[in-house]
Amino acid sequence: MNSLQAKNFLCFSPISFLFYGLAIICLTSTNVSASYDGNETDYLALLSFKSKITHDPYKVLTSWNHSFHFCDWSGISCGKRHKRVNALQLNSQGLEGSLSPHVGNLSFLREISLENNSFQGTIPHELGRLSRLRRLHLNINKFSGVIPTNLSGCSNLKDLWLALNNLSGSIPKEMSLLSKLSRLVIQDNNLTGGIPTFLGNITSMEVFTARRNPFGGSIPDTLGVWKSLTVFYSGDCNLYGRIPHSIFNLSLLVNFSLAENHLSGSLPSEIGSQLPNLELLQLRNNELTGVLPPSLSNCSKLGLLEMGDNNFSGKLTIDFSKLRYINKIQLSNNNFHGRGEVDDMKFIDSLKNCSRLVRLELANCRFIGVLPTSIGNLSEQLISLHLGGNQLFGSIPSSIGSLVGLILLDLESNRFKGKIPSSIGKLQKMQFLTLISNQLSRPIIDDIGNLSLLTKLYLYSNKIEGHIPLSLGNCKELNGLALRYNRLSGKIPKQILQLPSLTNFLDLSFNSLSGSIPSEIKDLKMLSYLDLSYYNLSGTITSSLGECISLTMLNLRGNQFQGIIPSSLSSLGGLGVFDISQNNLSGKIPQFLDKWNSLEFLNISFNDFEGKVPVTGVFANASAFSVLGNNRLCGGSVTLELPECKEKGSKKKRFPFFISVIVIAPTLFIVLCCVYSFCKKKRNGKPSQSSGNERFLKVSYNQLLKATDGFSVENLIGEGGFSSVYKGILNCDDDDDRFVAVKVLHLQNQGAHKSFLAECEVWLNIPHRNLLKIITSCSSVDFQGNDFKALVYEFMPNGSVHDWLHSSENTSKLNLIQRINILRDVATALDYIHNRCQTMIIHGDLKPSNILLDNDMVAYVGDFDLARLLSADSVGLIPICWRQRQLQNSYS
Template sequence: MTLKLNPFHTPKPLRSRQSQPQMYQRVTILDLSSQRLSGSISPHTGNLSFIRKLLLQNNSFNDEIPPQIGQLRRLRILGLHNNSLIGKIPKNISGCLDLVILSLGNNRLIGEIPGDLGSLLKLRRLNLYANNLAGSVPSSIGNLSLLEILYLTQNNLGGSIPQVLGCLPNLHLIGIGFNSLSGTIPSSLLNLSSLILFDVAHNQIQGTLPAGIGLKLPDLEFFSVTENQLEGPIPPSISNYTKLDVLQIGSNKFFGKVPSLENLFKLSCFQIFGNQLGSGKPEDLSFLCSLTNSTNLEYVSIGKNKFAFYATKNQISGELPKEIRNIVNLEVLFMNLNHLSGVIPSNFANLQNLRILQVSHNNLRGIIPSFLGNLTKLIELHMGGNNFHGQIPSHLSNCQSLYLLDLSNNNLSGAIPQQLIDLSSSAIIMDLSCNHLTGVLPIKVGNLRNLNVLDISNNLLVGEIPSSLGYCIALTSLRMGGNFFHGSIPQSIISLGGIEELDLSRNNLSGQIPEFLAIFRSLKLLNLSYNKFEGMLPCEGVFKNATATSIVGNNELCGGLQEFHLPNYISKSFKSTKINIIIFFAFVIPGVLGMALHVAIIYLHWVKKNVNVPNSDFVHHSHWHISYETLLKATGGFSSTNLIGVGRFGSVYKGIVEDIGMVVAVKVLRLNRPSALNSFIVECEASKNMRHRNILKILTVCSYSDHRGPYLKALIYEYMKNGSLKCWLHPCTTSSHGNGLSKKLNFIQRINIAIDVASALNYLHHQCHVPIVHCDLKPSNILLDANMVAYVGDFGLAKFLNTINNQRSSTVKGTIGYIPPEYAMGCNASREGDVYSYGILLLEIFTGLSPTDHTFRDNLTLHNFVAEALPNRVLEITDIFFI
């Protein structure tokens, strides 16, 4: 009898023996996989003596594996992977002599791998990956002559690889990477003609690769020895792996010449970075010509060797190899920081799939070829630090996905092409600094709605600063120093509320320094030196920090901090706009909750506006690439000590990427959860279409797969030092963000957070090219940086308004307490639904009460609770202290 249970089903009571004939039915299959179950696995499973398949994978079972499972003599398949099981692997599992598949991967098991598993002579698959198992790999596994798959990756195993593994004639897959194994690779293992996948990456394995390695493994598709201590030359026979898809031998001590790879027709990933290959001569790169037969090639990493692609920071000289034109599927080419000379070869126009081209900091010359405009898939173009001359080609405007353009530190001249400013659909970073550009900054610069960094410093530009710059609301860095701009700073710059760096130095600007610069909370660096500014210097905001503000060379300024050494000037006390706002809220709006209501009214006023400002499509592709190995190291192997929080579709970890010294937040999707993959896709798609100072930035993504399919998908965000708003309103004790915060938000902070969230919603609803509805606005999705600036995050349930059909939804999306009532009746997601959630959020911010608090029952809601308290008991229900 096959039994697939529904955990929510209540069985009917059994009839008495007198009313029902006696029947003997035996449970042979118990499948409870992916049912969101938790708790312990019942020891009574040991009573299912006739069971052949026990499938409990993809749940949240914890506690130990009950040893009673060892009593199941007929058991053939045991699936417990993707749970949270702890303790040791019961030794008596070896009593299940009929076992064919034993899968315990992705749990928290400890101890050693029982040597008794070697008695399971029928075993074909042994999966123990991603646990905390220690000790050595038992040599008794060599007894399992039928074994096809051995997967022990991501444990703490030590010792050497047992020689007897080379005696397993049916072994197709061996994965023992990410452990602490040492010694050499048994030669017998590399003679197994049945091998398809061989992965021993990230260990401390020594020795060399056998010269005849390519003669023994005819079916090999995946070969990885990355991050070990192997040395010697790369055997030329490796070219015989005609079925090879992935070849990874990076971060070892290989030396000598890279052999021809002309027979690797199916190769898609080639990685030899971080070795001692080559001799610094041009002929070192001859192997690249042999790769032209690999028409599936997508990823090449050859950097940090002695040749010079990911050929960054080598010593390559000469011209760019024309043979690269034959790698028609090439997507990424890194050849920056070398000694290349000559011009960009015209046959580079063949690279129609190229997405990232980095040739910066070389000695390249000539004009920037216009055919680059035909590479329409380009998302990054790095050409800075060369000797290019002539004008910027207007054809670059054809690259409508281009979001990073670096032409800095060249000899370019002429005006900035108007067409270049038409890259409004994608441009995020534009660096044209240190050239000889002339003319004015085009007024159309305001179309660059998603522009994050604009650097046009050290050119010969003239005219006034265009007021249209105020439309570039995503700007965090604006550098215009070292030109001939004149006039005053336009009032429209007040819209750049997320600006962090503003450099207007060494121009001919005049007038008073605008007081609104003092209320920019995010502004960290301000350089107004060597202009003709006059009048009183503000004393608030960035002007409080003499090391972050430079105003030298403005002889008509006065006042300010003593550190600026300006003459005194008596005038009315400076009152920042921020203080005026506080006074307005404190005295004009009656009561603190009235203030919250006023904020909501301001937002609703935004909602009702006809926002007809064109905002083009934003296609976001991350320019920072991060590997699974780097993520693993950054998070301490996704250690629980780095766990920030757990959500519906995944867990979030704090990570430190040592290579760049950056702290990040890593959201790892639980791919076994229903809709988790869809959530990942939605969040990535949403990220392509938005850019705002109050929306949490996705820095990059990591998608790791093996031969079985997706293994890990992760989103990497900016790390928010002050955690989530939830942990400030309701102190968290389980998050490394919160640590049981005892501090409370003050009045001003709550106002600022409310305004920040409203600003983000207004952008999502009306300023995105494709309007977005968040669908899950709540305190845990509001993150706070070191300056208590609020960011809206987690767009896994977001909806695009232009793709929502007219059919009603059968499932409620969102979180109980914040979902608008109409969603429960199947209505489509809408802007109004987000506004409802925002209203609940406002009440929670100013009362400190959650809408799901135990106080609210029997038809009492947070909304009703507040309404009944108005206007007489406002102060009783507020959660605010004043400063």
């Protein structure tokens, strides 16, 4: 700066200096003012919103700074004229933090949309200041607390979406002031207090979805004023009572769902005419009764019909041919059988026009009849067909092979006979096939190998014969194969054992296969469950099994294996169940067995093992293992009552042989004389009260129904997992009326049928004065065509020992003499079944409730449903209920 410039600068007036100073200030503050353009309230409110965000993974808020006007910030929209924020939209940005109450200062807001983030804390009540707000979308966050009552101040609110949060409390009464509200979405929260009646005041409601809230209460009749309603979802809300008739007058309803509640009553017969616009009707998992209205045929737009798990009855008479848009029909677990008719499946004919049908679920509906050939006319888009648990008979129609889109086919628990149709081999998209519990016979078709995508195949509990087809080796995706309880013969195909996909279960038990376990078993390194019990296998246990290192259950019971347990099995440390009972195995118990930490049950009974029983690991728990029938074992826990093991190297002195003869011979002679005298007295005495020649009564289901007054609750005297016991009076044609106890089997429970057979088998072998006397048995069908099995016993008027020891109803107690007599009676009974029967019997469930008392307080042992006959070919000691539970866990 020269002298002249300096002189001119110094000559500036104070006014000029002030002017330039202001200019500098303006220049330096231009960026700041640009960020709010005079609307500082909105600017500060947005900065407060940003300050509450603790995590911004996509950096969406990096643009929220003074370098840009807030109308240009991400997620912000402003009005063109006044430059005020009218929309805050930040959906699915992964934002974490809380919602600032200063958002309530954005007075021009019409929309807040923060869906699918991780906002926490409460919803600020300051939002109630936003009188212009029309849409508040806070779905899929972590908001907690209650719905703010102040939201009633949002008088223009149309959409309130608060779904999938952690909100609690009840719907506030103030919400009824939102007269313009048309869409209320509050599903998947923890709201209680029922669906309030005051919601009926909001006559503009079009969408109401509140499912999966523990509301409780009933559906208010006032909701019938929602004449504009198109969507109503209130499933899984713990609702009870009837569906109000006013609901069925909402003729604009498109989607109607009340699934998984406790609703009762019947549906109006004209529901199809009242709700003609229905596209979704979902009332499954309730307690609805009556006939499924045929008028549903009028819902020509219906795409989804879910009415399963109710108590609908009567014949299914819906004309499905009118439902051209139907996608899914789910009617399982109802009682649609037509009385006295056997053509329940005739409605299948009307499904041929349903070209969009993808799922047809009709399991456990009590249908009776043949499966019509028209089943092959169903849509090629059909991917799942459930017909299990009915009473369908005849053969499986070959036309089923036309359903080329099928992925799942369930025909289990019916009465199908004959062979598996070879046309099933055309269903090359099939992944899950179950035909269990039918009466199918003949060999398994070779065409089964065409199902290259098959993952699970269930064919057990049939009468299938012949060999296991080698073509199963072509099913490269197969991870579970269950063929037990059939009549298969031959050897285990190596092709199956070389399927690397077989990881879940392989169950070939209870067949007539033979040979040894192929060494190729080693290829099943990832298999979890292997059951080859009662299979007639022989030879030694292959050491290759040691390479199946993922096994959690291994059952080789009831075969003819010889030799020792191979040491290679020590690698199976993940086993939970290991059963090699009822074989011809020998040698010592391997030391590695007590090292397996995961082992829950070990059964090595009825072999020829010798030496010391360990006391650690699984052997420390007497209920977790069995070594019965191994007469050369010693030691172990005290409860086993095995002889002590001899020390190595120790030798006991022996008496000379002639001294032994002199001492033992007279004693033996005296014992033999006593035994002869006792047997002679027994022959001259009276026969046992249960004579093998006694004629069993023949009784019908109807007789037992009358005897127990319709199996009434008043006559129920006991209940267990497999059965219920009723007292009754049996009217016999050739005898006076007699009091009886009727044990009715719960055949729907797994193991009940086997329990019935086991108990029948036991009673045929044990006539004794202290064993409960069986009068007869009944194996029939009830009036609905269901299998019925029952055992009839003499009624014991003094109940059980458990009642006398623990029940408050018995004011008197057993005296000492009575207790001793009961112990004697029980001991006599046990001595008989253990030592004096032709076949040794183990009761398996002896407890005070199974010891019954007659008028004279004589004790009788009963309830032999878990008993086992320990003959060479017996089923063994593991109760059927335990086996069924293990199978179910492995197959699930």
